[in-house]
Amino acid sequence: MQVKAKQTVGGGKAAATTPGMSMYQVSLSYGASSPERRLILENITLDVREGEFLCIVGPSGSGKTTLLRMLSGLVKPTTGEVRFRGQVVSGPSRERAIIFQDYSKALLPWRTVAGNIALSLEAEGMRPADQQPIVAALLSKMGIVRAANQFPGQLSGGMQQRVQIARCLAQRPKILLMDEPFGALDAMTRQALQDEILILSGEQRMTVVFITHDLEEAIYLGDRVVVLGDTPARIIETIDVDLPRPRDQLTTREDPRFLAHRHRLFGLLRRH
Amino acid sequence: MKRILIGSILPALFIASWEISSRTGLLTLESLSRPSDILRAGIAGLADGSILVATGQTFETALFGLAVAAVAGIIAGAVLGLSPVLERVVDPTIEALRPIPAVAFIPLALMMFGFGISMEATIVAYACVWPILIVTISAVKAIEPRLLEVADTLEMNFVERLRKIILPAAFVRINVGLRVATGIALVVAVTVEIVLNPRGLGYSLMLAQQSLRVDIMYAQLLWLCVIGYVLNALLRNIGPASIVLSRAGR
Numbered sequence: 117m118q119v120k121a122k123q124t125v126g127g128g129k130a131a132a133t134t135p136g137m138s139m140y141q142v143s144l145s146y147g148a149s150s151p152e153r154r155l156i157l158e159n160i161t162l163d164v165r166e167g168e169f170l171c172i173v174g175p176s177g178s179g180k181t182t183l184l185r186m187l188s189g190l191v192k193p194t195t196g197e198v199r200f201r202g203q204v205v206s207g208p209s210r211e212r213a214i215i216f217q218d219y220s221k222a223l224l225p226w227r228t229v230a231g232n233i234a235l236s237l238e239a240e241g242m243r244p245a246d247q248q249p250i251v252a253a254l255l256s257k258m259g260i261v262r263a264a265n266q267f268p269g270q271l272s273g274g275m276q277q278r279v280q281i282a283r284c285l286a287q288r289p290k291i292l293l294m295d296e297p298f299g300a301l302d303a304m305t306r307q308a309l310q311d312e313i314l315i316l317s318g319e320q321r322m323t324v325v326f327i328t329h330d331l332e333e334a335i336y337l338g339d340r341v342v343v344l345g346d347t348p349a350r351i352i353e354t355i356d357v358d359l360p361r362p363r364d365q366l367t368t369r370e371d372p373r374f375l376a377h378r379h380r381l382f383g384l385l386r387r388h
Numbered sequence: 389m390k391r392i393l394i395g396s397i398l399p400a401l402f403i404a405s406w407e408i409s410s411r412t413g414l415l416t417l418e419s420l421s422r423p424s425d426i427l428r429a430g431i432a433g434l435a436d437g438s439i440l441v442a443t444g445q446t447f448e449t450a451l452f453g454l455a456v457a458a459v460a461g462i463i464a465g466a467v468l469g470l471s472p473v474l475e476r477v478v479d480p481t482i483e484a485l486r487p488i489p490a491v492a493f494i495p496l497a498l499m500m501f502g503f504g505i506s507m508e509a510t511i512v513a514y515a516c517v518w519p520i521l522i523v524t525i526s527a528v529k530a531i532e533p534r535l536l537e538v539a540d541t542l543e544m545n546f547v548e549r550l551r552k553i554i555l556p557a558a559f560v561r562i563n564v565g566l567r568v569a570t571g572i573a574l575v576v577a578v579t580v581e582i583v584l585n586p587r588g589l590g591y592s593l594m595l596a597q598q599s600l601r602v603d604i605m606y607a608q609l610l611w612l613c614v615i616g617y618v619l620n621a622l623l624r625n626i627g628p629a630s631i632v633l634s635r636a637g638r
C-alpha cells in the first residue's frame with residue numbers, strides 16, 4: 117500500500133489552540149455500593165488537539181476502553197468533566213464516532229454491508245436517493261465494494277472492521293474514537309489498515325483517539341502517545357512522536373527515533 | 389412426502405376401523421357419527437358457505453385481538469426490556485395479572501361491550517398479550533448491547549431504534565411469542581363463542597350439538613383441526629419470510 121503525501125497531519129498540530137476534546141480531573145469507579153466499588157481511572161487530565169492523532173497505550177484491563185467510552189459519552193465520569201469543543205459532554209453524539217473493539221458485535225447482522233453503512237445516513241434522516249452515492253463512495257474508499265451486498269457474518273474480521281469504519285465515517289464525525297481496532301487482525305491486514313486510517317485522518321483533518329496495546333502501532337500512527345499506568349490508571353507519560361509524515365511501514369519503523377520511543381515506552385510499561 | 393405417508397397410516401387405520409365398526413353395529417353410541425356422514429356434512433357445510441362464514445368470523449376476532457395484543461405487547465415489552473428499573477416496577481403487576489384466566493373476564497367484557505366482536509377480541513387480546521410481552525422483554529434484554537450503543541451514538545429516537553435495531557435484533561425470539569399467541573388466540577376465540585358469543589365456529593359447534601347434528605359437530609371439529617394445522621405451518625414460515633422482508637432494500 118502506497119501512502120500518499122499528506123501535509124495536514126504532522127508537526128503543524130501545535131498551531132491548533134482550542135483543544136478538540138479535553139478531560140479535566142476525570143475519575144471513574146465501577147460498582148454502585150462500596151464493597152464492590154472499584155476505582156478504575158484516577159484524575160485524568162488530557163487534551164486532544166483538533167486534527168491530532170492521539171494514541172493511548174496501557175496494560176490490559178487498565179481502563180483504556182472505559183476512557184474512550186467517556187470521550188464518546190457512553191459512560192459518564194464519576195468525577196471531573198469531559199468537554200468536546202468547549203461543551204461538557206453529557207451523552208453520545210453523532211459528532212463523535214466510536215469504533216468498537218469487537219467489530220463483529222457492532223454490525224447489524226441482518227443488514228448487508230451497504231445497509232450497515234447506510235444506517236448512519238438513515239439516522240440522520242437522509243433520503244435513500246441521497247444515501248446511495250455516499251455509501252458507494254465509502255465502499256470504494258474502504259475497499260469493500262465487492263462485499264456491498266454480503267452480510268457481515270460472511271466477511272473476514274478485516275472486512276468487518278472496514279465496514280465498521282465506513283459506517284463511522286458515514287456519520288461524518290468531528291472525532292474518531294478507535295478502540296484497539298486492529299488488535300484482532302493478522303499482521304498484513306493490520307498494516308494495510310494502519311496506513312489507510314493514516315490517509316483517511318490526513319485527508320479529512322480528522323481528530324483521532326486511537327487505543328492500542330501495541331506500542332509500535334501507537335508510535336507508528338500517533339502524533340502523541342499517552343501512557344496509562346496500572347489500576348487505578350493515571351497518565352504516567354505523554355510522548356511527542358517527532359517522526360516525519362507520511363510514515364512508511366519500513367523506513368519509519370527503522371528510524372532511530374522510532375526505536376528510541378519504543379525503548380522508552382517499553383521501559384515505562386514494564387515498570388508499572 | 390414419505391414422512392407424510394408414514395404419518396397418515398395411523399389416522400387412516402383409525403378412521404377405517406371407526407367406519408367399519410359403526411356400520412357393523414359394533415359401535416352404537418349416540419355421540420359418535422360415521423366418518424362417511426361426517427365427511428358428507430363437512431362438504432355440505434363448506435358448499436353452503438356456513439362453515440366458511442363462521443371461520444371468517446372466528447378469524448376476524450382472533451386476528452383483531454391478536455393484533456392489539458401484538459402491538460401492545462411488543463411496544464411495552466421493548467420499553468420494559470430496555471429499562472431494568474421500569475421492569476422491576478411493573479413485573480409484580482404482570483405476574484399478578486397474567487395467571488387470571490382470560491375467560492374469567494367474559495362477564496366483565498360482556499358488560500362493557502355487549503355481544504359481538506369487541507367483547508370477544510378483548511378477551512383474546514388479554515390472553516395473547518402475556519406471552520408476547522414476556523418473550524419481547526427477554527428478547528430485548530438479550531440484544532447485543534453494542535447495537536444499542538450504535539443507536540446511541542447515531543442519536544436515534546425511540547421509534548427509529550425500535551424499527552431499525554430492536555425489532556430486527558429481537559425478531560426471531562419475538563416471532564416465537566407471536567406463534568404461541570396465535571394458537572392461544574384461536575383457542576380463546578372459539579371458547580368465548582362456545583360459552584356465549586353468538587358468532588363464529590364455536591357458536592356453530594354449539595348449535596350443531598344442540599340440534600343433535602353430531603355429524604356436523606364432528607365435521608366442524610375436523611375443520612378446526614385442519615385450520616390449526618395450516619395456521620401453524622404458515623406461522624413457521626413467517627419467521628424466515630419476515631427476515632427476508634426486513635432485509636429487503638437494505
Ligand SMILES: Nc1ncnc2c1ncn2[C@@H]1O[C@H](COP(=O)(O)OP(=O)(O)OP(=O)(O)O)[C@@H](O)[C@H]1O
Binds near residue numbers: 181
Ligand atoms: N461495565 C463495567 N462494570 C464493572 N466493571 C467494569 C465494566 N467495564 C469494565 N470494567 C472493569 O474496569 C477495568 C477496565 O476495563 P477496560 O475495559 O476499560 O480496560 P481496557 O484497558 O480496555 O482492557 P483491555 O486492554 O483488555 O481492552 C477492568 O478491570 C474491567 O473489569
Ligand SMILES: [Mg+2]
Binds near residue numbers: 181182217
Ligand atoms: Mg479495552
